[in-house]
Amino acid sequence: MPNHLTGQARVKAIISGVVQGVGFRPFIYQLAHRHRLVGYVTNTSTGVEIEVEGREEDVHAFLKAIPEERPPLALISSIKTHPLTPLGEEAFLIKKSQVYAHRSTLISPDVCICEDCLREVFDPNDRRHRYPFINCTNCGPRYTIIDDIPYDRPNTSMRKFPMCKECGSEYNDPRDRRFHAQPNACFQCGPEVFLYDKEKKPVLCNDPILETIKLLEKGFIVAIKGLG
Ligand SMILES: [Zn+2]
């Protein structure tokens, strides 16, 4: 509710559409900081819920920027807002996801590798050089790894892969491209590639991908299974 004595306003916004697993919370976090707003953003079982508080014109500019600057993979079907009384908070937080009885959020499809990840995967100096499951907030598996909503790592098949220290610091750094990227992984902590023969016995080799290439060149037929 705009407070005309102080010029402060607080607004709740409920956003629905494809807004989970597409870098929406990091986007809102950065947008709120840019507009000097406090409050929070959280995933819910119906979409994304935001409360922002700050100067009235900053709150309006923030709300206007959401559809205009949304992450490339996000699809907004509705933004419902209503005014609240300012609380005088001091920070903007990404809060733990909320689970409501009503569950209806849309789920993103898996997204092919982005240009940044493609550059890293072929960079011999990158720690994910030739890591087949490389991903970030702009690409990677979504639909095939999701067991439940809200879209958080414990609700995906990635829950079996606790992040290593480096992946964890990327995940927790708001300036990082992998901030809150749920499938974030690397050679140290993430899924690996295995090669089996037709009797389902492991084929012993140093590099299952190179071995697969050799087999294909020799005329073998290989079935490939991805994440999910
Ligand atoms: Zn990427």
Ligand SMILES: [Zn+2]
């Ligand atoms: Zn890792």
